[in-house]
Amino acid sequence: MINRPKGTKDVLPSDVYKWQYVEKVAKECLRLRGFEEIRTPTFESTELFVRGVGEGSDIVNKEMYTFLDKGERSLTLKPEGTASIVRAIIENGLDNGAMPLKLFTLTPCFRYERPQTGRFREHYQFSIETFGSSSPLMEVEVIGAIKSVLDALGFSNYIININSIGCKECRKKYVDVLKKYYYKHLDEVCEDCKVRYEKNALRLLDCKNEGCQKLKEGAPKPREYLCDDCKKHFDELLKLLDASKIRYRINDNLVRGIDYYSRTVFEFLTEEKGALNVVCGGGRYDGLVEELGGKPIPSVGVGLGIEHLLMLLEKNSIELPKPVNLDLYIATTSLNESLKAVELARELRALGVATEIDTMERSLKAQMKYADKKEAKCVIILGEDEINTKSVTLKFMQSKKEYKVNIDTHQNLQKLAEIIKNN
RNA sequence: GUGGGUGUGGCACAGUUGGUUAGCGCGCCAGGUUGUGGCCCUGGAGGUCGUGGGUUCGACUCCCACCACUCACCCCA
Numbered sequence: 001m002i003n004r005p006k007g008t009k010d011v012l013p014s015d016v017y018k019w020q021y022v023e024k025v026a027k028e029c030l031r032l033r034g035f036e037e038i039r040t041p042t043f044e045s046t047e048l049f050v051r052g053v054g055e056g057s058d059i060v061n062k063e064m065y066t067f068l069d070k071g072e073r074s075l076t077l078k079p080e081g082t083a084s085i086v087r088a089i090i091e092n093g094l095d096n097g098a099m100p101l102k103l104f105t106l107t108p109c110f111r112y113e114r115p116q117t118g119r120f121r122e123h124y125q126f127s128i129e130t131f132g133s134s135s136p137l138m139e140v141e142v143i144g145a146i147k148s149v150l151d152a153l154g155f156s157n158y159i160i161n162i163n164s165i166g167c168k169e170c171r172k173k174y175v176d177v178l179k180k181y182y183y184k185h186l187d188e189v190c191e192d193c194k195v196r197y198e199k200n201a202l203r204l205l206d207c208k209n210e211g212c213q214k215l216k217e218g219a220p221k222p223r224e225y226l227c228d229d230c231k232k233h234f235d236e237l238l239k240l241l242d243a244s245k246i247r248y249r250i251n252d253n254l255v256r257g258i259d260y261y262s263r264t265v266f267e268f269l270t271e272e273k274g275a276l277n278v279v280c281g282g283g284r285y286d287g288l289v290e291e292l293g294g295k296p297i298p299s300v301g302v303g304l305g306i307e308h309l310l311m312l313l314e315k316n317s318i319e320l321p322k323p324v325n326l327d328l329y330i331a332t333t334s335l336n337e338s339l340k341a342v343e344l345a346r347e348l349r350a351l352g353v354a355t356e357i358d359t360m361e362r363s364l365k366a367q368m369k370y371a372d373k374k375e376a377k378c379v380i381i382l383g384e385d386e387i388n389t390k391s392v393t394l395k396f397m398q399s400k401k402e403y404k405v406n407i408d409t410h411q412n413l414q415k416l417a418e419i420i421k422n423n
Numbered sequence: 424g425u426g427g428g429u430g431u432g433g434c435a436c437a438g439u440u441g442g443u444u445a446g447c448g449c450g451c452c453a454g455g456u457u458g459u460g461g462c463c464c465u466g467g468a469g470g471u472c473g474u475g476g477g478u479u480c481g482a483c484u485c486c487c488a489c490c491a492c493u494c495a496c497c498c499c500a
Contacts (some may be wrong), residue, residue, distance in 0.1 A: 003491075003492090006491085006492090012494060057498090058497080058498050058499080059498080059499075061481095062424075062497095062498085063498075080499090080500085081497095102459095111498085111499075111500095113424095113497090113498065113499075114424080114425095114495095114496090114497090114498095115492095115493085116494060116495065116496090117493090117495090118500085119499070119500080120499090121499095123500055124500090127500090163429085192496085194496060195497090197466085202497090208496090209496095256499090257498065257499060258499090273495090274494090275498090275500075276494070276498065276500095278499075278500065279500085281499085281500070282500070285438085303500055304500065305499090305500030306500085307500080308500055310452080310500090331458085331459075333458075351466070361455095363453090364458055364459055364460095364487075365454095365458095365459070365460075366452085366453085366460095367459085368459050368460035368461090369459095369460055370460085371459095371460065372460040372461055373460090374428090376460095379459080379460080381458060381459065385457060385458090395459080395460095397460070397461085
């Protein structure tokens with residue numbers, strides 16, 4: 001027995017409609033705001049992520065699916081979506097086009113980590129990426145866009161947390177101060193924090209260990225060390241959010257795990273434990289395009305995990321609308337009848353009626369049961385009488401309403417299709 | 424990478440002082456009026472009890488190892 005690889009998931013027919021619905025809603029929300037879709041490869045040169053995501057990050061250090069292809073090229077399955085999009089922009093010269101660029105994408109992401117609730121080795125990320133604006137208006141645009149998706153799905157059980165970690169310059173100063181503060185207490189701090197101190201000191205701020213909380217409380221915060229420009233940017237952003245009636249909470253301990261963020265970082269947080277507590281997260285990454293070899297173009301983006309979102313919707317008892325998959329089932333009990341059914345089905349499908357016919361040569365009872373299981377909207381039994389009189393009884397499974405309909409002319413078939421659609 | 428939990432037909436489970444044909448529910452297939460579903464009844468298919476060793480006259484039940492899944496941590500969507 002071959003099983004699915006660890007950390008992957010089968011989306012079964014009974015659940016696919018949820019994915020389709022979320023995708024449809026998300027794409028429509030973004031389209032309404034002038035965003036365009038972009039699609040990039042599933043794998044990229046390893047170098048792209050090493051430079052984009054950051055050499056110091058855990059994603060690059062221990063979580064990437066990296067392999068050599070037969071031409072000895074080092075490739076990596078996307079661990080996140082942003083670097084790939086930035087590469088595509090530079091490579092295709094979109095950075096020379098109209099600004100701002102407002103893009104969205106839906107892409108699988110791969111990270112080699114131990115799976116747990118809401119966390120997989122392959123997951124789908126819906127992300128929004130914008131380029132060209134250094135104004136806080138763009139943060140509001142991006143936050144507003146992803147919020148509109150959640151609104152449209154009826155999900156509001158989150159709090160927007162926001163913070164500024166400063167630009168390269170003021171962050172460097174801040175990290176020095178932070179390390180100086182922690183230096184004296186390194187023996188009191190948990191093992192993880194010791195590692196953080198060395199590798200990524202900013203992350204000291206989101207340690208959840210009980211013993212570290214008190215020290216964390218007293219630690220200096222990024223906002224206290226912002227340069228004038230960064231401070232102004234953040235203040236304006238808050239004003240704009242207020243004016244947009246977007247509710248948020250400043251969280252001085254909010255930092256993010258990917259190196260490319262600058263100034264604004266934000267997360268939509270829920271009450272859930274563990275990985276599920278983040279609905280989506282993002283921020284500004286002004287240096288990334290240049291870092292990857294393009295022009296110095298400022299950027300803001302956000303990513304949302306589809307599996308996360310679906311689990312959260314379920315936990316919040318939010319039901320997504322289930323479409324009618326099958327409009328009509330045509331039952332037959334002989335090969336001759338089946339031949340006629342094939343013909344009738346072809347014409348009705350051309351009229352947009354989702355139609356299924358028997359392919360098992362089963363009894364009428366078995367076929368009715370099957371139509372019931374498949375939640376067919378209605379059924380026609382096509383027997384010798386019907387074929388001879390060119391007239392069928394259309395039965396609606398739920399209401400049990402029945403209609404006598406002639407199937408002799410194309411016009412009558414159109415009528416039949418109308419009846420199915422309108423009931 | 425670290426720590427905990429669990430592993431019995433497609434799914435959810437019962438099955439312990441170890442005893443000989445391994446059970447139930449749902450699902451699936453067929454039949455119960457030869458042209459009609461959802462309820463009910465009957466029958467059927469389907470399991471080397473995660474895998475490999477060990478203890479024993481005998482193991483789904485005890486021991487060991489491995490594997491898988493799962494939850495939490497690190498990290499992250």
